[in-house]
Amino acid sequence: MTTIICSKCKILKPIEDFNFKIKSKGIYQRQCKICTRTNIRNHYIKNKKYYLNKAQKRNLGLRTEINKYILDYFKNHHCIDCGESDPVVLEFDHRDRSEKDAHVSGFLRAMRLDMVKSEIEKCDVRCANCHRKRTAKQFHWFKLINTKNENI
Numbered sequence: 001m002t003t004i005i006c007s008k009c010k011i012l013k014p015i016e017d018f019n020f021k022i023k024s025k026g027i028y029q030r031q032c033k034i035c036t037r038t039n040i041r042n043h044y045i046k047n048k049k050y051y052l053n054k055a056q057k058r059n060l061g062l063r064t065e066i067n068k069y070i071l072d073y074f075k076n077h078h079c080i081d082c083g084e085s086d087p088v089v090l091e092f093d094h095r096d097r098s099e100k101d102a103h104v105s106g107f108l109r110a111m112r113l114d115m116v117k118s119e120i121e122k123c124d125v126r127c128a129n130c131h132r133k134r135t136a137k138q139f140h141w142f143k144l145i146n147t148k149n150e151n152i
Contacts, residue, residue, distance in 0.1 A: 004028060008035035066116050070104075077125040081134070084127035091131050092123035 002015040007030040018028040019036060029036065044051060074087035084090065092104040099122050111119075126134065135141070 004030075004032075006030070006032040006035055008032070008039075062112065066111075066113055069113060069116070070120075073120065074125065079127040079130055080124050081126055081130040084130075086127075089127045089129070090125055091128055092120060093126045093131050093134065094123050096122070 003012050004015055004018055005012050006018075009032065011032070013032050015028060017032045017034070019033055021027045021029045031039070071087055074085075074090045077090075078085040079090065094100045101119055104116065104119050104123065
């Protein structure tokens with residue numbers, strides 16, 4: 001079994017405790033995985049503001065890209081029930097709830113564009129009014145309303 005002395009903690013450790021530096025040549029890093037992890041964590045703590053700003057810029061760019069895609073999508077796809085074309089009132093309505101991974105609106109903050117596109121493929125475009133009507137009919141909400149009125 002091959003061993004290496006870590007350049008940071010100076011402990012003799014098995015080679016499995018080291019990451020590759022150049023895997024194709026079989027060259028390992030001089031610091032063990034634990035020391036490397038500690039260095040990375042300390043660097044993040046010292047530079048936390050930098051990393052948070054970097055993530056915020058990246059996320060803003062992703063959201064902007066997704067919002068632009070959705071707006072363009074709505075320009076070409078109108079409500080399938082009434083033909084409404086105003087993007088302000090258009091929504092995505094999942095055809096089959098069992099295939100639904102999440103709400104498309106929730107994806108705007110947490111997903112990549114390709115994942116949003118994949119979820120949109122499972123949806124029809126409806127205006128908010130037609131979407132509410134279809135959902136109420138789909139889940140028999142009107143029966144609940146009629147039942148409540150009868151008890152009054």
